[in-house]
Amino acid sequence: MTIAQGFSEIPPTAEDRPRRRSPWRKRKRNFLLSVQSKKGIIKVVFEKRKGCVKVETALRKEDRKSMFEGFEVIQNAPMRDYTTLRLGGPADWLAFPANREEILALYREAERNGLPVTVIGRGSNLLVLDGGIRGLVIRVEKNMKDIRTEGNRITAQAGALLSAVANAAARAGLTGLEFASGIPGTVGGGTVMNAGAYGGELGNVIVRVDGVTPDGKALSLSREDMKFGYRSSAAGELGLIVTDVTFELEPGEEEAIRARMAELNARRAEKQPLDQPSAGSAFKRPEGYYASALIDQCGLKGYSVGSTRVSEKHAGFLINTGESSADFLALMRHVQKVVEERAGVRLEPEIRVLGEETL
Numbered sequence: 001m002t003i004a005q006g007f008s009e010i011p012p013t014a015e016d017r018p019r020r021r022s023p024w025r026k027r028k029r030n031f032l033l034s035v036q037s038k039k040g041i042i043k044v045v046f047e048k049r050k051g052c053v054k055v056e057t058a059l060r061k062e063d064r065k066s067m068f069e070g071f072e073v074i075q076n077a078p079m080r081d082y083t084t085l086r087l088g089g090p091a092d093w094l095a096f097p098a099n100r101e102e103i104l105a106l107y108r109e110a111e112r113n114g115l116p117v118t119v120i121g122r123g124s125n126l127l128v129l130d131g132g133i134r135g136l137v138i139r140v141e142k143n144m145k146d147i148r149t150e151g152n153r154i155t156a157q158a159g160a161l162l163s164a165v166a167n168a169a170a171r172a173g174l175t176g177l178e179f180a181s182g183i184p185g186t187v188g189g190g191t192v193m194n195a196g197a198y199g200g201e202l203g204n205v206i207v208r209v210d211g212v213t214p215d216g217k218a219l220s221l222s223r224e225d226m227k228f229g230y231r232s233s234a235a236g237e238l239g240l241i242v243t244d245v246t247f248e249l250e251p252g253e254e255e256a257i258r259a260r261m262a263e264l265n266a267r268r269a270e271k272q273p274l275d276q277p278s279a280g281s282a283f284k285r286p287e288g289y290y291a292s293a294l295i296d297q298c299g300l301k302g303y304s305v306g307s308t309r310v311s312e313k314h315a316g317f318l319i320n321t322g323e324s325s326a327d328f329l330a331l332m333r334h335v336q337k338v339v340e341e342r343a344g345v346r347l348e349p350e351i352r353v354l355g356e357e358t359l
Contacts, residue, residue, distance in 0.1 A: 010329065010332050010333055010336065010349055010353065067093070067109065067113060068093060068095060068106065068109055068136075071095055071096075071097070071102065071105070071106060072095065072096040072097075072098075072143070073093055073094065073095045073096075074091075074093070074094045075092070075093055075094075076090045076091075076092065077090060077091045077093070077094035077137070078090055079091050079094075079123075079128040079132060079133065079137075079355070080128075080323070082094065082120075082123050082139060083123035083124075083126045083127070083128060083279070084122070084123060084124045084126075084184060084277060084278065084279060084280075085123075085126070085127060085277050085278065085279045085320050085328070086277045086320060087127060087128060087130075087277075087320055087323065087324070087325045087328060088127070088128025088129065088130070088132065088133075088325060088355065089128065089129065089130045089131050089132030089133075089325070089355060089356075090132040090133075091118075091128075091132055091133040091136075091137040092115070092132075092133070092134055092135055092136065092137075093115075093135070093136045093137065094136075094137045094139060095136060095137070095138050095139065096139055096141070096142060096143050097138060097140065097143060097144065098143040098144060099144065099243075100212055100218070100243045103138060103140070103212060103241055103243070104212055104216050106136065106138055107214065107216065108216070110135065110136040115134075115135040115136050116134060116135035116136070117135060117136050117137075117138060117214070118133055118135065118136070118137045118138070118354060119137075119138045119140065119241050120137060120138070120139050120140070120189070120354075121139070121140055121141055121158070121159070121185060121186035121188050121189030121190075122141050122161070122184065122185055122186045122189065123139075124184040124185040124186075124189070124279065124280060125185065125189070125193070125279050125280050125350060125351050125352055126279060126351065126352050126354065127279060127325060127328055127329065127351050127352070127353045127354070128325065128354050128355045129325045129326075129329065129353065129354070129355035129356055129357050130324065130325045130326055130355075130357060130358060131355055131356030131357050131358045132355050132356065133354055133355045133356075134356065138241075140158045140159045140186070140188050140241070140242070140243075141159040141186055142159060143159065144157040144158055144159035144160075144243070145157055145159045145160040145161070145164070145186075146160065147160050147164060147165055147168045149168060149169075149172045149174075152174055152248060152249050152250065152251060153207070153246055153247065153248050153249070154168060154169055154172070154174065154246070154247045154249065155244055155245070155246045155247075156168075156187045156244070156245055156247070157187070157243065157244055158186060158187050158188025158189075158191070158211075158241075158242045158243050158244065158245065159186055159187070159188065160186060160187045161184075161185075161186055161187075162177075162180040162181075162183045162184075162185055162186065162187060162190050162195070162202075163180070163181050163182065163183065163184070165177060165180070165187060165247070166178065166180045166181035166261065167181065169247075169249055169257070170254055170257045170258050170261065171254065173251060173252055173253065173254050173257070174249035174250065174251065174252060174257075175249060175250050175251070175252030175256075175257050175260075176200075176204075176205045176247070176249040176250055177200075177205060177247065177249060178200070178257060178260040178261045178264060179196065179197045179198045179199065179200030179264060180195070180197070180200065180202065181261040181264065181265060182197065182261075182264060182265045182268045183195050183197055184280065187242075187245050188241075188242040188243075188245070190202050191206060191209055191226075191233065191235060191242050191245050192233055192235045192236050192240075192242060193231050193232065193233070193236070193350075194228045194229065194230070194231055194232060194233050195231075196231075197264070197268075198264050198267075201228065202228075202247075203223065203226065203228025203233065204228075205247045205248060205249060206223055206226065206228075206245055206246070206247055206248075207222065207223055207246050207247070207248040208220060208221070208222060208223075208245070208246040209221045209225075209226055209235060209240075209242055209244075209245050209246075210242070210243050210244040210245070210246075211235065211240040211241050211242040211243050211244075212240070212241050212243060213238065213239065213240060213241075214239050214241075219238075219240060221234065221235070221240075230284070230285070231284055231350060271313065271314055272313065272314050272317060273311045273313045273314060273317050273319060276311070276319045276320075276321075277319065277320040277321075278311070278317045278318060278319055278320065279318075279351045280317070280350070280351075281316045281317065281350050282316060282317065282318045282332060282335070282349065282350060282351055283295075283316065283335075283336075283347040283348060283349060283350055284347070284348045284349070284350045286345050286346075286347065286348070289343075289345055290316075291316050291347055292314055292315040292316030292317075293315075294339050294343050294345055294347070295310060295315040295316065295335055295339060295347075296315040297342075297343065298338050298339050298342045298343060300315060300335055300338060300339075301315045303331075303334070303335075304331070305327050305328075305330045305331040305334060306322065306324055306326075306327030306330070307320065307321045307322020307323065307324050307327050308320055308321070308322070308324070308327040308328045308330075308331045309321070309331070310331070310335065318331055318332065318335075325355075325357075326357065329353070329357075332349065332351070335347065
């Protein structure tokens with residue numbers, strides 16, 4: 001199974017890529033191989049503009065209709081409707097599984113048809129490029145959000161919102177997740193990136209992560225197995241699709257827990273542009289620095305590229321006011337370049353970038 005991965009670095013511009021002389025240089029696109037299969041035409045393509053080789057599948061119309069039959073799937077789904085940035089071109093197919101078995105079945109169907117698979121959560125730290133995402137996108141969210149409490153442990157499906165789990169903990173008189181009450185993502189996405197805020201991280205309260213590997217194996221990982229780090233975990237390295245997460249919390253008083261949640265959320269609302277489309281913090285915190293402070297010190301607050309700008313309220317947030325992922329990507333690149341030139345620090349994206357720049 002081929003899994004589509006996000007970019008760990010912002011994709012380079014055409015100007016940044018090394019120039020090479022090539023037998024294909026006079027053409028925009030060259031087909032190296034075209035094979036007729038039972039499911040249509042498979043083409044191996046050299047992309048001069050992107051400097052890479054990729055596989056394209058052109059399925060027959062009748063096969064496109066029957067694919068993923070029996071699942072909740074949208075074809076040519078506009079990804080701007082499924083990210084908090086409200087940006088992104090179409091996904092060929094977007095699926096909403098209800099359980100682990102459906103995730104595995106979707107993988108098998110995609111593999112049978114030679115399609116790459118991309119797994120996302122709510123899309124709260126995601127930039128989908130204007131060209132959209134090829135193949136199948138599995139969105140683990142609305143149909144997988146059950147939350148169960150047993151003693152001082154809470155087990156939540158990967159699609160549950162972190163805010164919902166924090167509220168369930170408060171109702172049960174369990175403390176330890178107050179910091180997560182204002183994080184807009186899901187349990188699955190938050191676990192993979194070890195989401196955190198105000199001195200807390202999910203890795204500190206997670207005791208077990210259940211999921212499936214792309215080859216169909218069920219896998220359970222302990223906190224130690226997960227190797228949580230700053231905005232990272234072993235789940236990302238393994239390509240694990242998280243299905244369930246168990247948190248271990250401490251007994252507390254509901255009133256005090258809710259008071260702490262209210263305090264943190266008020267601080268968040270005061271300092272962050274929560275009323276505008278963003279993907280949260282655009283860059284990870286460099287060791288010994290704060291990304292937002294570096295961006296501010298470089299005079300970039302309010303700087304804009306097209307329909308995207310650096311927030312005047314919090315320089316670590318990039319705000320979208322239009323419909324262009326290209327503008328957002330250009331602003332990310334500009335901020336990286338200026339901060340590196342003026343402060344000598346390379347900012348690493350915290351936002352996951354997926355898809356193709358053009359259709």
